[in-house]
Amino acid sequence: xxxxxxxxxxxxxxxxxxxxxxxxxxxxxxxxxxxxxxxxxxxxxxxxxxxxxxxxxxxxxxxxxxxxxxxxxxxxxxxxxxxxxxxxxxxxxxxxxxxxxxxxxxxxxxxxxxxxxxxxxxxxxxxxxxxxxxxxxxxxxxxxxxxxxxxxxxxxxxxxxxxxxxxxxxxxxxxxxxxxxxxxxxxxxxxxxxxxxxxxxxxxxxxxxxxxxxxxxxxxxxxxxxxxxxxxxxxxxxxxxxxxxxxxxxxxxxxxxxxxxxxxxxxxxxxxxxxxxxxxxxxxxxxxxxxxxxxxxxxxxxxxxxxxxxxxxxxxxxxxxxxxxxxxxxxxxxxxxxxxxxxxxxxx
Numbered sequence: 148x149x150x151x152x153x154x155x156x157x158x159x160x161x162x163x164x165x166x167x168x169x170x171x172x173x174x175x176x177x178x179x180x181x182x183x184x185x186x187x188x189x190x191x192x193x194x195x196x197x198x199x200x201x202x203x204x205x206x207x208x209x210x211x212x213x214x215x216x217x218x219x220x221x222x223x224x225x226x227x228x229x230x231x232x233x234x235x236x237x238x239x240x241x242x243x244x245x246x247x248x249x250x251x252x253x254x255x256x257x258x259x260x261x262x263x264x265x266x267x268x269x270x271x272x273x274x275x276x277x278x279x280x281x282x283x284x285x286x287x288x289x290x291x292x293x294x295x296x297x298x299x300x301x302x303x304x305x306x307x308x309x310x311x312x313x314x315x316x317x318x319x320x321x322x323x324x325x326x327x328x329x330x331x332x333x334x335x336x337x338x339x340x341x342x343x344x345x346x347x348x349x350x351x352x353x354x355x356x357x358x359x360x361x362x363x364x365x366x367x368x369x370x371x372x373x374x375x376x377x378x379x380x381x382x383x384x385x386x387x388x389x390x391x392x393x394x395x396x397x398x399x400x401x402x403x404x405x406x407x408x409x410x411x412x413x414x415x416x417x418x419x420x421x422x423x424x425x426x427x428x429x430x431x432x433x434x435x436x437x438x439x440x441x442x443x444x445x446x447x448x449x450x451x452x453x454x455x456x457x458x459x460x461x462x463x464x465x466x467x468x469x470x471x472x473x474x475x476x477x478x479x480x481x482x483x484x485x486x487x488x489x490x491x492x493x494x495x
Contacts, residue, residue, distance in 0.1 A: 184205075187201075213231045216280070234252060236248045236297075252266035253280075263334065263335040264282060266282070267282050268317055278290075286304075313347065317372055318373050328355075330372055331352070350369060382398065388428055411454075424465070429442035437452045439452075442466075460479075465483040476492070
């Protein structure tokens, strides 16, 4: 293979195994690839350090309403993920089916609520405690109990900005100094931007400091969604899933963990226009080489730190929402519509 040429290597990814759940799935596959889940497209040979061209994929769980926020718990070899409409978090371990881990994960009220109710993004703080973006309660919380004893009992970390309720926190991360960063679009509100319960006039990106102070970092990105920090924590990446201006952004972070200048990392509009699955950027994670594995048009887009599209894990027919690496970054877990996928990135 010439390093100077752009070569698209297409390796059809077959189902290696399926979860034994008997739930009905909305799964559809191309008629010409009835047994295939997707394929890998390599646009630059640089991506081959992150993923083999013949990587394999399997459906490990299916039958959910909308799977989101996957989180790999390394010391327990456990995957957690949200089912937003079901207001539940599920857990999955190798050799087992997905089981309910936590009920009332995003909405704890007794009255019926319109809009999205469940948790969305999940992560751990530096003490190993579960942090949740709650669409229904419209707040960022920490579960009070341990991972081994999950209960719908939460400490509220952020619920209001300047006395006004947040929209619907979507995704979050925690840095090495225990600062929490999260996005707050209007997706969880029943009528979105026009919802009568909306109190803030903007959709923000925020920081919660280790001592609990809430700071607005960005108020200019429409539909802020996925969020991640570079390996050295000097760059904050934010995805915008806005229908008309879908983009990935990059912001420089100073020594006090405040944002300096920012720019568009990659415009997703051309990708969305030509995609079979026309979605905007959603959740993403950073691999050990600093590349973004980003849910978006046609699947998981692999983007370099300078904004070059290196490759695509194309997922047929389903919208991908987010992903999570295992500890060694050899396996990628992807939530996609009603399914959860496991992609073995390299030959083990």
